[in-house]
Amino acid sequence: MLSPFTHDHDGERLSCVGSGVRDGSGGGSATAVLLHGAGSGSKERLLPLLDDFAARGLAGLAFDFSGHGGSTGELGESSLQRRFEQAVSVIDATVAPGGPLILVGFSMSGQTVADLARHYGERVAALVLCAPAVYAAEAWPVPFDDRTGGEPGKGAGETGPGQAAGATESRFSRIIRTPDSWRRAPALDVLRAYAGRAVLAVPGTDTVIPPAVTEAVADALGARARLTRFDLPDAEHMLGLWFRDHAEDRRRLVDLALTGPGDQVPTAAEA
Known part of the structure; x- marks a missing residue:
């Protein structure tokens, strides 16, 4: 059962929902941490996916970054750094120390997952x-x-980094719209070094993330990770909405997250 709660961090009150985290009912299982994207993103569209992880016996956690959903704060005052710090604060306050984590990120939260x-x-x-x-x-x-x-x-959208910057844009938007700026992303080095299980869900039509970014992420994960690519030919960029409305694909995503070739998600004791 999903239970709502709030978490205070750096002057903001973050709206959260969890299953088996704060009360310890998740036992020694891994905890799935679901992170929404930018713009109009929120935890609400991810709740069916969180339910599916819980149905498989895992603890689960999702929350609204500041400026989103039920959380306080202004979206324009947020940053990638603040999103990372908020995620760490929520995880450390709710997940058993040392417990294994399944990190699930949509769009902008691909960076936060890294x-x-x-x-x-x-x-x-x-x-x-x-x-x-x-x-x-x-x-x-x-x-x-x-x-x-x-x-x-x-300036907080996730428009393709290859688009030209406008004079009235924020500094963040100018940086991400600079052609090929994403090629300098430290996140790609993190993904290249990661040696665990990984799933890359790719929509058939994505007008937000350029194909070159997706392929760079796939190449980075392919270096060491046990990678499964999950193509969704009929989906568009907002995969949170897609999985909310397509139960079969949602369950398939959970299956891929939990079972790789010959291995299983470890319990906290095993970790």
């Missing part, structure tokens, strides 16, 4: 990346909208 994989190291039992984005290092600490009097969140 940041968390670097931070938690061998605790990470699996990575699940759904139409993921990665960003140049210089974009990481920059607020999504640092323009004076700017519309909150205007």
